[in-house]
Amino acid sequence: MALRQEELYATPSGVVLRFPTGAVRARVRRQQVARQLGLVVAVIATVAILIVATGPGGSAVASRTGTPAAVVVAPGETLWELAERYAQPGVDRRAYVDAIVDLNRLERAVQAGEHLELPG
Numbered sequence: 001m002a003l004r005q006e007e008l009y010a011t012p013s014g015v016v017l018r019f020p021t022g023a024v025r026a027r028v029r030r031q032q033v034a035r036q037l038g039l040v041v042a043v044i045a046t047v048a049i050l051i052v053a054t055g056p057g058g059s060a061v062a063s064r065t066g067t068p069a070a071v072v073v074a075p076g077e078t079l080w081e082l083a084e085r086y087a088q089p090g091v092d093r094r095a096y097v098d099a100i101v102d103l104n105r106l107e108r109a110v111q112a113g114e115h116l117e118l119p120g
Helices: 021-053 079-086 093-104
Strands: 070-072 115-117
Touching (some): 079 093
């Protein structure tokens, strides 16, 4: 189909519709804000759960009164047995064992005759 020269310069008659970019941008922004708010709520909930899980002020690991500052491991003795013997009543045995491991920088199983410091 051929066009005449005067048709090239004629203004088209019709309606130009604009894409609603403002509405789309507003919707995308609301979605971003909702995601960020959800992330903030999730972080706050996680921190709150961790605080509640550790208990009021955390559990202090302490030995019974009269416990020696250090012991020598007997043959066949375990850290759990030391925790049962020397941990204060009410102290979680796992936390007491962890305290012995941290205090003595243990990276392997204890052996008979090894000197271990106990938590104060």
